[in-house]
Amino acid sequence: MEPVLDLSRPCRSCLRCDLKPACRPVGLDGLEACPLDGVVRADRLLGRTDRLFRAGGEMACVYLVREGALKTVTLAPDGEEQVLGFHLAGELLGLDALATGRHRCDAVALGSATLCELPFPSLLARAAQRPALHAQLYRAIGRSAGRDQEHVEMLIRRQAADRIAMFLHALLERTRPFGEAPLAPALTLPMSREDIARYLGLALETVSRGFTRLQDDGVIGVAGRHVEIRNADTLRRLVRQG
Amino acid sequence: MEPVLDLSRPCRSCLRCDLKPACRPVGLDGLEACPLDGVVRADRLLGRTDRLFRAGGEMACVYLVREGALKTVTLAPDGEEQVLGFHLAGELLGLDALATGRHRCDAVALGSATLCELPFPSLLARAAQRPALHAQLYRAIGRSAGRDQEHVEMLIRRQAADRIAMFLHALLERTRPFGEAPLAPALTLPMSREDIARYLGLALETVSRGFTRLQDDGVIGVAGRHVEIRNADTLRRLVRQG
DNA sequence: CGGCGCCTTGACTGGCTTCAAAATGCGTGG
DNA sequence: CCACGCATTTTGAAGCCAGTCAAGGCGCCG
Secondary structure: OOOOOOOOOOOOHHOOOOOHHHHOOOOOOOOOOOOOOOOOOEEEEOOOOOOEEEOOEOOEEEEEEEEEEEEEEEEEEOOEEEEEEEEEOOOEEEEEHHOOOOOEEEEEEEEEEEEEEEEHHHHHHHHHHHHHHHHHHHHHHHHHHHHHHHHHHHHHOHHHHHHHHHHHHHHHHHHHHHHHHHOEEEEEEEEEHHHHHHHHHHHEEEEEEEEHHHHOOOOOEOOOOOEEEEOHHHHHHHHHHH | OOOOOOOOOOOHHHHHOOOOOOOOOOOOOOOOOOOOOOOOOOOEEEEEOOOOEEOOEEEOOEEEEEEEOOEEEEEEOOOOEEEEEOOEEEEEEEEOOHOEOOOOOOOEEEEEEEEEEEHHHHHHHHHHHHHHHHHHHHHHHHHHHHHHHHHHHHHHHHOOOHHHHHHHHHHHHHHHHOOOOOOOOEEOOOOOOOHHHHHOOOOOOHHHHHHHHHHHHHOOOEEEOEEEEOEHHHHHEEEEEH
């Protein structure tokens, strides 16, 4: 990771970025036409457990993950941490405050992470000049909501094994390099078993057992946080059949 | 319920409507200033089990519930219906298609229902002229996302009793008449036990038992779909303590 | 090399699902 | 208006899945 990021050039995650057509016109020669010039204010650098924003805090910016990953969490009334979502490279972050202007959850870096930072008022002002940007923004919000819906669909499934298979499948889809194979062959999980458990509404031991079970069945290979896909078809079938 | 709705006058649910400031300027003398004049196209009348839109269908409109209630559902791969959300009077509906332009779920009326229908292209065109409308729209989307987040928070709670208490509490908050008592004293559930179960990821028998238990503990009174709040403080405590 | 998270594995318990049947409510047609 | 039939809801009993408690292994960093 570079100590200082060069904002004048698109990075790898820009290829899949939620705001791609609105931001870096990848593939075009110049950057003069970038609708977000002057709006993407500065990069933000986070370390593991650093908080990007906190529940109750005023929403200043919308963020785009460039490198690394974050989780959004709420503190349940009983003190337990609930994981609402994971945010990977290219994904939007910070829209939870859209209704009230104040964040509903904390955003925590799962490791070193860099982000694009878009001051929301500037973004809206720019969108007022360029209607296409509004359309982009709505689409990005829609994708974010779609991920939330997938989360709900996992949680409603009553069998732990189903939830775990769906989680892995969704994560693999999201990390899949743009335009490549139907399913990434391997990935390194940015989050702990406990984070996964609190995301899926399970005990962390259950998640661990679920991974082991998938390995015993020859679907995946697990070594700590490194997961290798051994049988993508079976994984897909597990997700479909429930 | 009137056979034909008078769109020139605000109805009861307009008081809590997700788009209120943008639509009927309730309290003002005239309606000339309504930013949505000409956009709210016509009212839609639905009967029980009628579908407002279906998964895969092209998104034409955004809807606002005037009377009645709807549920949004997906068909799980195993054929089971999953309930993603309930939409009460004044709430927005149809934003699930924001990302792709195609709906991700079905919307089903839980009983007779009437809706305001806002063709999305017209809405965006009008918003381009009136920036404040965009702001309204973002807020409405944010509220919708906030309800989804509450849903996730219920589902992550592992005890069935917690989920049921939270569900009741949230529903009471949402049906509470504008500016009135902290919690509605009673309500008639628009959805069946099975719908609630598929919304909470539980078996319908578990939901029924949960209601009975709350009644035995003196928290609520249950008679079929009619629920009366006997001890609002206890209900709130259940929600907070988990 | 030692300590400390993190992950895995095992045994046991409890809560939820499942299966089953009875009761209640509701709309329809006689 | 009442009787019937169907859908919905309640209640009961039994079995299983997942949570809890506990211990051991692994890898990482100091």
